[in-house]
Amino acid sequence: MRKWILFFLILVFADVFAISSLKEHVSLDILREAGIPVEEMENAGMSPREMRLYLPFWQDMEYFPLAVRPQEREDPFSFTDTWMEERNYGGKRKHEGCDIFGKAMLSGYYPVISITDGTVEKVGWLPLGGWRIGIRSPKGGYFYYAHLSGYGREFLEGEAVKAGELLGFLGDSGYGEEGTCGKFAPHLHMGLYTRYGQDEEYALNPYPVLVYLKDHTKEISY
Numbered sequence: 001m002r003k004w005i006l007f008f009l010i011l012v013f014a015d016v017f018a019i020s021s022l023k024e025h026v027s028l029d030i031l032r033e034a035g036i037p038v039e040e041m042e043n044a045g046m047s048p049r050e051m052r053l054y055l056p057f058w059q060d061m062e063y064f065p066l067a068v069r070p071q072e073r074e075d076p077f078s079f080t081d082t083w084m085e086e087r088n089y090g091g092k093r094k095h096e097g098c099d100i101f102g103k104a105m106l107s108g109y110y111p112v113i114s115i116t117d118g119t120v121e122k123v124g125w126l127p128l129g130g131w132r133i134g135i136r137s138p139k140g141g142y143f144y145y146a147h148l149s150g151y152g153r154e155f156l157e158g159e160a161v162k163a164g165e166l167l168g169f170l171g172d173s174g175y176g177e178e179g180t181c182g183k184f185a186p187h188l189h190m191g192l193y194t195r196y197g198q199d200e201e202y203a204l205n206p207y208p209v210l211v212y213l214k215d216h217t218k219e220i221s222y
């Protein structure tokens with residue numbers, strides 16, 4: 001009798017396992033259809049559960065956050081995956097974003113544009129982020145652009161912005177009181193957050209998003 005119970009239990013477990021792995025496959029197909037680079041994300045060590053967090057706002061994204069000039073011969077921007085690396089300013093903390101550097105190490109030179117349509121949720125100075133702007137996309141992604149040298153125009157909280165609109169310029173503001181500059185090499189810090197359960201600002205790694213957006217770089221004359 002005991003044997004049969006054991007056999008039955010094994011069957012149940014096998015079934016649950018098969019169904020959940022099937023579910024996993026189906027949902028990965030949904031991610032692929034939405035344009036999410038599943039293989040790259042897998043290679044970067046991301047689980048399907050993590051990948052799914054990008055799904056709601058994936059199609060809101062239109063442009064790489066830095067624009068190039070038409071005459072630019074080679075890609076001037078570089079970034080690497082530094083997600084959760086140690087940072088020291090403002091106490092020990094983890095790097096919650098991705099930093100993009102321009103070839104010319106200049107502040108106020110490269111235009112930062114909005115990745116998505118959206119609404120300005122936060123704008124102005126932060127001791128850590130310097131001149132920053134945070135934009136909530138229509139499907140709930142929160143895109144945080146920090147260390148700007150200045151803004152493209154005056155932005156007000158609650159105001160609408162368009163994908164590709166000039167937000168400001170890549171800079172080196174931050175790490176101090178309002179107006180502090182030059183404490184580090186100029187770069188754009190990109191943060192990416194989503195609503196997850198009760199958490200309005202659940203941090204996601206922007207790196208795979210930026211790799212994907214690299215093929216969607218906007219050309220503008222400036």
Ligand SMILES: [Zn+2]
Pocket residue numbers: 095097098099188189190
């Ligand atoms: Zn950063």
